Structures are given as structure tokens and as C-alpha cells.
Amino acid sequence: MNATATDTHEQHDSHAPGLSDATAIKIALILAAMTALEVSTYYVDFGAFFMPVLMVLMVVKFFTVVSYFMHLKFEHQMFKLLFYTGLGLALFVYFVALATFKFFS
Amino acid sequence: MTHRCPVAKKRKSWRPLDDVAVLANHDTGHDTGHGHSTSTGLSNNKMAMWLFLGSECLLFGGLISTYMLYRGRITQGPRPSQIFDIPFTSVSSFVLLMSSLTMVLAVTSAQRKDNERTKLWLTITALLGATFVGGQVYEFTAFYNEGLGFTTNLFSSSFYTLTGFHGVHVTVGVIMLLSLRGIISANKDTGDRAEVVELIGLYWHFVDIVWIIIFTLVYLIPA
Amino acid sequence: MAIIERPAPTASILLRAPVTPSQSMGIVRRPVTSTGWKSWVFTVDHKKIGIMYGVFAMFFFIVGGVEALLIRLQLATPDGKILSADLYNQMFTMHATTMIFLFAMPMAAAFANYFLPLQLGARDVAFPRLNALGLWLLVSGGLILNASWFLGGAADGGWFMYSPNSGPVFSPSNGVDFWTLGVQIAGFGSLIGSINLIVTILNMRAPGMTLMKMPVFCWMILVVQFLLVFSLPVITVALVLLTFQRSFGATFFDVAQGADPLLWQHLFWIFGHPEVYVLILPAFGIISEVLPTFSRKPLFGYPFVVFSGASIGLVGFGVWSHHMFATGLGPISVAAFSIATMAIAIPTGVKIFNWTLTMWGGKIWYSTAMKFAIGLIVLFTIGGLSGVTHAVAPSDTQQTDTYYIVAHFHYVLFGGMVFGLFSGFYYWWPKVFGKMLNEKLGGWNFWLMVIGMNMTFGPMHILGLQGQPRRMYVWTEARAGEGLFNFGFWNRVSSLGSLILAIGVLLFLINVVHTTRKGKPAPLDPWDARTLEWITTSPPKEHNFDRIPVVHHLDDFFHRKYQEDATTGAMVQIATGEQLVRDEEANADAHIHLPSPSYWPIAIAIGVGTLGMGVVYGVPIMIVGVLIILGSSFGFVLEPSVADDIDYDPPMSGGQETKELAPLG
Numbered sequence: 001m002n003a004t005a006t007d008t009h010e011q012h013d014s015h016a017p018g019l020s021d022a023t024a025i026k027i028a029l030i031l032a033a034m035t036a037l038e039v040s041t042y043y044v045d046f047g048a049f050f051m052p053v054l055m056v057l058m059v060v061k062f063f064t065v066v067s068y069f070m071h072l073k074f075e076h077q078m079f080k081l082l083f084y085t086g087l088g089l090a091l092f093v094y095f096v097a098l099a100t101f102k103f104f105s
Numbered sequence: 106m107t108h109r110c111p112v113a114k115k116r117k118s119w120r121p122l123d124d125v126a127v128l129a130n131h132d133t134g135h136d137t138g139h140g141h142s143t144s145t146g147l148s149n150n151k152m153a154m155w156l157f158l159g160s161e162c163l164l165f166g167g168l169i170s171t172y173m174l175y176r177g178r179i180t181q182g183p184r185p186s187q188i189f190d191i192p193f194t195s196v197s198s199f200v201l202l203m204s205s206l207t208m209v210l211a212v213t214s215a216q217r218k219d220n221e222r223t224k225l226w227l228t229i230t231a232l233l234g235a236t237f238v239g240g241q242v243y244e245f246t247a248f249y250n251e252g253l254g255f256t257t258n259l260f261s262s263s264f265y266t267l268t269g270f271h272g273v274h275v276t277v278g279v280i281m282l283l284s285l286r287g288i289i290s291a292n293k294d295t296g297d298r299a300e301v302v303e304l305i306g307l308y309w310h311f312v313d314i315v316w317i318i319i320f321t322l323v324y325l326i327p328a
Numbered sequence: 329m330a331i332i333e334r335p336a337p338t339a340s341i342l343l344r345a346p347v348t349p350s351q352s353m354g355i356v357r358r359p360v361t362s363t364g365w366k367s368w369v370f371t372v373d374h375k376k377i378g379i380m381y382g383v384f385a386m387f388f389f390i391v392g393g394v395e396a397l398l399i400r401l402q403l404a405t406p407d408g409k410i411l412s413a414d415l416y417n418q419m420f421t422m423h424a425t426t427m428i429f430l431f432a433m434p435m436a437a438a439f440a441n442y443f444l445p446l447q448l449g450a451r452d453v454a455f456p457r458l459n460a461l462g463l464w465l466l467v468s469g470g471l472i473l474n475a476s477w478f479l480g481g482a483a484d485g486g487w488f489m490y491s492p493n494s495g496p497v498f499s500p501s502n503g504v505d506f507w508t509l510g511v512q513i514a515g516f517g518s519l520i521g522s523i524n525l526i527v528t529i530l531n532m533r534a535p536g537m538t539l540m541k542m543p544v545f546c547w548m549i550l551v552v553q554f555l556l557v558f559s560l561p562v563i564t565v566a567l568v569l570l571t572f573q574r575s576f577g578a579t580f581f582d583v584a585q586g587a588d589p590l591l592w593q594h595l596f597w598i599f600g601h602p603e604v605y606v607l608i609l610p611a612f613g614i615i616s617e618v619l620p621t622f623s624r625k626p627l628f629g630y631p632f633v634v635f636s637g638a639s640i641g642l643v644g645f646g647v648w649s650h651h652m653f654a655t656g657l658g659p660i661s662v663a664a665f666s667i668a669t670m671a672i673a674i675p676t677g678v679k680i681f682n683w684t685l686t687m688w689g690g691k692i693w694y695s696t697a698m699k700f701a702i703g704l705i706v707l708f709t710i711g712g713l714s715g716v717t718h719a720v721a722p723s724d725t726q727q728t729d730t731y732y733i734v735a736h737f738h739y740v741l742f743g744g745m746v747f748g749l750f751s752g753f754y755y756w757w758p759k760v761f762g763k764m765l766n767e768k769l770g771g772w773n774f775w776l777m778v779i780g781m782n783m784t785f786g787p788m789h790i791l792g793l794q795g796q797p798r799r800m801y802v803w804t805e806a807r808a809g810e811g812l813f814n815f816g817f818w819n820r821v822s823s824l825g826s827l828i829l830a831i832g833v834l835l836f837l838i839n840v841v842h843t844t845r846k847g848k849p850a851p852l853d854p855w856d857a858r859t860l861e862w863i864t865t866s867p868p869k870e871h872n873f874d875r876i877p878v879v880h881h882l883d884d885f886f887h888r889k890y891q892e893d894a895t896t897g898a899m900v901q902i903a904t905g906e907q908l909v910r911d912e913e914a915n916a917d918a919h920i921h922l923p924s925p926s927y928w929p930i931a932i933a934i935g936v937g938t939l940g941m942g943v944v945y946g947v948p949i950m951i952v953g954v955l956i957i958l959g960s961s962f963g964f965v966l967e968p969s970v971a972d973d974i975d976y977d978p979p980m981s982g983g984q985e986t987k988e989l990a991p992l993g
Contacts, residue, residue, distance in 0.1 A: 019213065039195040065317070069205050070311070078152065079155045083155050085558070089162075093598045096649075097594040103174065149455070149531050153455065153527050157523055160558060160560070164565060167565030168565055175580075259579050259586060295965075295967070
């Protein structure tokens with residue numbers, strides 16, 4: 001127990017190195033490209049793919065920022081638990097509430 | 106200064122909570138300059154910030170749901186398709202997205218203890234944020250002039266409330282960024298500087314991800 | 329709730345710092361006094377904050393109780409004349425709001441604030457100044473809520489304030505505005521408090537105290553704070569929508585514009601149902617400490633009690649629509665929520681089972697605290713069973729908005745929550761104030777409350793099943809019915825019961841006054857207790873523990889006193905509580921770090937209150953509020969958590985009372 005404890009302690013007492021600046025810029029470029037693709041749906045008719053494309057891009061952008069810019073991917077499980085519990089509960093209660101208004105049908 | 110040893114990085118599996126143990130002697134650790142160690146080894150401040158952001162998910166979730174429920178209920182006044190200026194909003198969305206990048210650069214500079222760069226990137230982030238808020242003020246004014254008041258219909262009330270709440274969050278963020286820059290200049294900060302920059306960064310990125318959702322659900326998908 | 333402080337034993341290693349004000353932000357001198365009113369108003373000590381939460385909550389318990397008595401007086405006779413219909417509406421609205429937001433939650437916060445660090449073996453909470461901010465925001469919200477009585481009438485829409493009834497058309501007075509703002513601000517304080525307490529529990533435990541060696545009370549508080557963190561933002565949204573509608577003309581609940589007033593109900597109950605567990609779980613935590621202590625046995629099935637508490641919390645987020653069965657949700661929603669609601673009975677049943685088996689075979693000491701704990705088990709079970717009848721949707725449709733509902737939630741809230749809190753009063757009074765509450769008066773207190781509570785709320789089952797609607801301000805003899813089910817008879821019984829209940833509560837207050845004046849000093853370990861808060865003096869020193877305990881067992885204090893005899897297997901006493909405390913004093917830590925008091929929490933709370941009043945009284949006041957918030961936030965951020973040496977007069981040599989804490993704390 002003591003060994004584990006010390007281990008945990010050392011891991012987190014100091015600061016994360018963070019993303020390298022180069023990686024951060026690459027990710028930002030990818031995000032920019034995805035935004036451009038999103039905006040293009042305004043000019044080009046995507047037909048049946050319109051909604052799925054926008055939804056997928058939105059979700060991918062969301063988790064890219066959370067995982068890399070907010071660094072959550074590399075953080076302790078505890079932080080993931082705290083944030084994703086909030087996110088998960090929000091999705092659950094609001095989807096159910098909107099469903100009772102027959103929003104999705 | 107390393108965050109995790111390589112071995113720990115591989116261990117992806119969930120560690121049982123009761124194994125996240127405890128050794129800190131709260132009272133003799135006044136020498137490390139890192140604050141005292143905690144039961145989980147995690148920073149109090151970061152834990153509080155992540156909890157706050159988890160809580161904010163439910164706040165914005167509620168506002169977004171209200172908007173989604175009411176988006177099509179337009180009894181009078183202009184329709185969103187008539188007044189939304191997608192190219193303009195796309196540019197301001199892009200500005201906010203890029204401010205997340207500059208915020209990351211501020212955080213990495215702070216972790217390298219590079220005060221000049223930190224201040225520079227904080228200022229640029231704040232300016233980008235202020236640009237976004239300015240764009241929103243311009244947009245609101247334009248919509249108002251075209252006949253979409255706060256009280257016009259259900260769509261307008263929920264639209265202004267949602268985007269207005271987001272705008273207030275960005276404004277608070279800009280104030281925090283500029284204050285932090287000033288505090289660093291004056292060398293008046295009371296804690297671990299890199300961590301404070303990181304905390305404000307977390308808040309800033311959160312505001313950005315909320316806008317990612319708003320931009321898609323409110324602007325790109327027609328009501 | 330008088331405040332008694334026993335002088336600290338001279339053996340204390342802590343020399344108090346010479347105290348004179350100092351500077352913070354270079355403008356204002358920092359408060360450093362340790363006596364007088366300033367030591368309370370600007371304190372960041374979790375124990376003082378806990379006591380202030382308690383005093384605040386007790387005051388509003390009396391206010392809410394008087395409101396309840398007026399309601400019962402009005403209904404004691406046919407065609408009651410005590411209250412007008414309008415005043416009656418205000419009375420039941422404010423009774424519920426006061427009891428929930430200004431008594432139950434603050435009293436739970438009082439226990440949590442005071443005992444969490446003590447049970448965890450910590451010297452304070454994770455963010456002492458945020459802790460103070462939470463308290464003062466609550467006070468600010470409570471004042472705004474009750475200011476409405478004097479500024480044109482209180483809110484009158486019922487505590488769940490359904491729209492469109494709460495809109496400007498049907499509720500033209502400012503009452504609802506004060507209500508939304510007051511609840512909003514109190515909720516904001518609660519949110520800050522909950523983040524603070526979660527971080528405290530996760531991060532501030534004594535060495536060796538893993539989560540599964542933590543007292544059940546801490547576990548239940550942890551679950552409650554998670555419920556608050558994730559449910560308060562939802563009510564925030566609802567209140568914002570309502571405020572914007574009432575003050576700025578938004579259309580959210582305007583049916584003429586095509587709005588869905590059910591949106592309010594969803595948002596309210598997504599918050600409101602977890603809130604129900606926010607109210608009851610602290611009481612569950614308290615009696616999970618009291619029952620083992622007075623049964624002289626460890627808690628039966630500790631992990632089951634912990635995990636059933638956590639699952640009550642989690643499932644509690646998926647059942648909110650059972651408050652809305654009568655609104656026409658459609659069969660699928662109703663069935664799903666009905667099943668989820670029934671599922672909550674399982675973990676609750678597990679808890680009742682474990683408490684009962686904790687007592688089974690124990691050497692039970694029927695102290696007042698134990699009586700209240702047993703009272704909780706019995707009365708909460710009754711309320712829980714009538715709750716299951718609401719989970720059955722067809723049955724609920726009959727009971728909605730009748731007195732049967734009123735009977736149910738008073739059994740769980742009064743019989744459950746209030747009895748749990750009273751159990752906590754009697755159990756922990758000697759710890760907090762160093763004096764024993766009188767056990768004889770306590771016995772009267774308990775039995776009068778049991779009799780009064782059953783006489784008040786028991787008949788409401790019958791009244792409800794007979795069809796008396798809740799919130800009806802008069803009943804008439806002509807329509808009261810006959811025989812055993814006569815409205816008049818049962819209403820009179822209920823009103824008489826409420827008087828007995830009031831006398832019971834009054835006896836508690838008399839007991840407090842009596843104890844304060846004449847009570848004997850409490851022994852250090854009066855109950856032969858099990859958890860760490862008893863390993864220090866009563867009342868605890870400012871720094872809680874002379875040395876931070878190292879934990880090896882669940883119920884570590886008990887295991888320091890008793891060891892298993894190798895041959896017989898029986899637990900044999902090896903030390904007394906007094907010996908252990910003296911031992912700690914003899915081995916005290918040399919350097920103890922405590923946070924310094926601060927002006928800024930109360931200053932921010934004043935700013936928030938001003939901002940709230942500005943929503944009603946105009947933009948200039950709002951601007952003043954924002955400026956106060958902004959200015960004091962800068963003070964807050966720029967202030968080191970410990971006073972500089974220069975802040976003392978004469979300047980301190982350093983090291984004596986320094987501490988380091990989180991910069992935003």
C-alpha cells in the first residue's frame with residue numbers, strides 16, 4: 001500500500017509537461033480544417049449527410065479540445081470521472097427531458 | 106517536473122478508489138513550494154476546477170435544451186435564416202477557436218517559467234476573446250435592428266439567453282486573463298503561477314467547447 | 329444555540345499570535361483578531377463557520393415552524409379566519425422554502441462543515457475562504473427571501489413555483505422575484521460549498537484513511553455534495569429563465585407564444601429530486617455513526633451502507649418525472665420513471681436492514697441520540713412505504729396534490745431528516761460545546777416530538793385519501809363528511825398534534841439554554857465513540873488535532889481504545905479516550921499552519937446580494953453590486969491565505985502561525 005501511495009504521490013505532485021507547442025499548433029490546424037468543413041455545409045448541399053456530418057464534427061471537435069487542449073486525456077482518472085460524470089448526466093437528463101417533449105420524433 | 110513516469114502512463118485501467126491512498130503529512134510539507142501534498146496526490150485547485158466545469162455542463166446543457174425546444178417557435182418577427190450572417194459568425198467562431206491555441210501556448214510558456222511569453226500569449230488570448238465578444242455585440246445589435254428583440258418570441262428569448270450567457274462567460278474569461286497578466290507583471294500572485302495559468306486555461310477552453318456546440322446547433326442547423 | 333467556548337487546556341502548544349490588523353491589497357488592513365464579533369464574521373475556521381451555519385439554520389427552523397403552526401391553526405376550525413387566502417398561499421410557500429433551503433440544507437452544511445475535517449483528521453477544509461463565501465451567500469439569499477415579507481408580500485406559488493402561475497400575470501407582486509433571487513443566491517453558495525467539501529473529502533484525509541476506512545457520515549456527505557454539484561446548475565437555469573421572464577419580459581413560459589410550461593417542471597424536478605436525497609442522506613450519515621456507537625457494535629455491512637448511499641444518489645438523477653405523472657407524459661415515460669422510482673426502494677431497504685442488524689445483539693444504550701436514531705428508522709420506513717405507493721403511477725394519479733402527498737413527505741423529511749439531525753445534536757453537542765445536553769429533558773423532547781409528529785402527519789394520510797387537496801386554505805363543515813372519515817375531526821387532531829410537536833421542539837431549546845447555563849462539562853469521550861473527532865478536546869482546539877492522526881482501521885478511535893484478546897476473541901479495552909487525548913497533546917506537532925481570516929468572502933456576498941436586489945430595483949443597484957463583486961474578487965485573489973508578518977503589530981518573527989494554502993482558496 002505504501003509503495004502505491006508514494007507512487008501516486010510522485011506522479012501528481014508536479015506539473016504536467018503539457019503539449020509541445022508544435023503538437024498544439026497541429027491540433028489547432030486540424031480543428032480549423034474541421035470548422036471549415038462545417039461552414040462549407042452552408043454553401044454546399046450535403047443532402048442526407050448534412051446532419052450526420054455536422055454532428056460528428058461537433059463531437060470530434062469537442063473531445064479534441066477536451067482531451068488535448070484541456071489535457072484531460074493525460075490527467076488522473078479522478079479528473080476524468082469528475083468532468084465526464086457532469087457531461088454524462090447532462091446528456092442523460094436533457095435527452096430524456098427533450099424526448100418527453102417528443103423532440104426527436 | 107515530470108508529470109507521470111512512463112510506467113504509469115501505460116496503466117490505463119481504472120485504479121480502485123480506495124487504492125488512491127494517502128500519505129501526506131499536511132503539516133510538515135511547508136518547504137516544498139508546491140503546496141502540501143494531498144490524499145490523492147492531486148492538486149486541490151485543479152480538482153475544484155474540473156468539478157466546476159462538470160457542473161457547468163449541466164448549466165449550459167439546460168440552456169441549450171431550452172433553445173432546442175423553442176428554436177422553431179416563431180410567432181412573430183424575423184426568422185433566423187433571414188438574419189443569421191453565417192460568414193460573419195464563422196469568422197468569430199474561428200477567432201475563439203484560435204484563442205484556445207494561444208491559451209495553450211500561454212500555459213506551456215508558464216510551465217517553462219517564461220514570464221514574457223506567458224504575458225504575451227495571455228494578452229493575445231484576451232484580445233481574441235474580446236474580438237469575439239465585440240463580434241457578438243455587433244451581431245446582437247444587427248439582429249435587434251432587424252426586429253429580433255429579446256422579448257419578440259420564444260426563439261429570440263432562448264437564443265439571446267443562451268448566447269448571452271456564453272458571452273458573459275467569455276467576458277469574465279477576458280477579465281481574468283487581463284487581470285492575470287497584470288498580476289504577473291506586478292509579481293503579486295500568491296500561488297503556483299503555472300497552475301493558475303492552467304486553471305484559467307481550463308475555464309477558457311471550456312468556454313470554447315461550449316461555443317463549438319452552440320455554433321453547430323444554433324447557427325449551422327437551420328431552425 | 330448559545331456559543332460556549334471552554335478555555336483551551338494550558339498544555340496547548342499554540343501561542344496565540346499578538347493580534348492587530350494588517351494590510352491586504354495594500355489598502356485595507358487585514359482582520360487578524362481572534363476574539364469578539366470580528367473573529368466570527370471574518371473567520372475562515374471551519375468550526376466557527378459550522379456553528380454559524382447551525383445558528384442560522386436553527387433560527388429559520390423556528391421561523392418555518394411558526395409558519396407551519398399558522399397553517400395548522402388556520403385549518404383547525406372550519407372556515408378558518410386566521411389567514412386570508414393570499415396570506416395562506418404565501419405561508420405554505422415560505423414554510424416549504426424556508427425549511428428546505430434555509431433550515432435543512434444549512435443544518436446539513438453545519439454538520440458537514442464542523443465534522444468533516446474532524447472525522448477526516450484534517451486541520452481545515454480545502455478552501456477555507458470559499459467555505460466562508462458559501463456561508464455568507466446563503467445568509468444573503470436567506471435575507472433576500474425573507475425581505476419579501478416586508479416589501480410587498482412573499483412568494484405564493486408553492487415551493488416548486490410552477491409556471492405559468494409564477495409568471496408576472498398570475499403573481500404580480502415582487503414575492504416571486506425575491507424568491508427566485510434568494511434561492512439563486514443561496515444555491516450559488518451551496519454550489520461553492522459542495523465543490524469545497526468534495527475536494528476536502530477526496531484530498532484532505534489523514535494518512536492511512538482510504539475511502540473505505542472513512543466514516544459513513546463522510547461518505548454520505550460526499551454523495552450529497554456530488555448531487556448538489558450536478559443538480560444546482562439545473563435549478564439555476566430554471567430560475568434564470570423565470571427571472572428573465574419576470575424582470576426582462578422574456579417569453580419562456582408564455583403559453584400565448586407557444587411555450588411549454590412543462591419545461592419548468594422538468595428543470596425544477598431534475599434538480600428537485602436529487603435535492604430530496606440531499607436532504608435525507610446527511611441524516612442517514614448521522615445515524616450511521618450514532619447506531620454503532622450506542623449499540624457497541626460496528627456498523628453492520630459498512631460497504632453495503634456506503635454503496636447503497638451512492639446508488640441512491642445516482643439513481644436519484646433518473647426519477648424526476650415521477651413528480652409529473654399527472655401531466656400526461658405518455659405511457660412509456662410514465663412506465664420507465666415508475667420502475668426507476670421503485671428501484672430506489674432497494675438501496676434504501678438495504679440501509680434500513682443494515683441499521684436494524686447493527687442493533688441486533690448489541691448492548692443498546694438508549695441515550696437520546698439513540699432514541700432519535702431509532703425514531704428515524706421507524707418513521708422513515710413508514711414514509712418510505714407511502715412513497716412506494718406514489719411510485720405506482722395509477723395510484724399516484726389518485727394521490728397527486730392531496731394531503732396524502734403532504735403526509736408522505738413529512739414522514740420522510742420530519743420523521744427522517746429532522747430526527748436524524750436531532751440525533752446529531754444530542755450526539756455531538758458535547759463535542760462542539762463541551763457540555764452535555766440534559767438527557768432527561770432529551771427524553772421528553774424525543775417522546776413529545778414522536779407523538780406530535782405522528783398526530784400531525786398521520787391523519788393527513790386519511791385526509792388525503794378522502795380527497796382533501798393540499799394547499800386548500802379553508803374547509804367547510806358542510807362538506808367535511810361523516811363518521812371516521814370526517815375532515816373536521818382529523819384536521820383538529822392534526823392541528824393539536826402540531827402544538828405537541830412545537831412543545832417538543834421548545835423543550836429542545838429549553839434544554840440548550842439550560843445546558844448553556846448549568847450544564848456539566850462533558851467528559852472527553854462521553855459515548856465511548858468510534859471516530860476521529862473524539863481524539864481531540866471538546867470543543868476542539870482551533871487547529872483540531874495536536875498531531876495529525878495516522879489511520880489504520882475503519883473506526884480508528886475505537887481500535888485505539890480496544891484490542892482483540894487473542895484467546896477469547898473479545899474486544900478488551902486497552903486505553904480510555906482521555907488517555908488518548910492526553911497522549912496526543914504530549915506529542916503535539918511543532919509547526920501548525922492555519923489560514924488567516926479575511927474580509928473578502930463576506931464582501932463578495934454583500935456584492936452578490938446587492939446585484940440580486942438590483943434585478944428588482946433597477947440597473948444602478950446592479951452596477952453597484954457588480955462593482956463590489958469585482959473589487960472584492962480582486963482582494964480575494966491578491967490576498968495570500970496567510971497574513972503577512974507585517975500584518976501583525978508588532979510584526980511576527982515568522983513561522984509561528986504561518987500556513988500555506990491554495991492561491992484561489
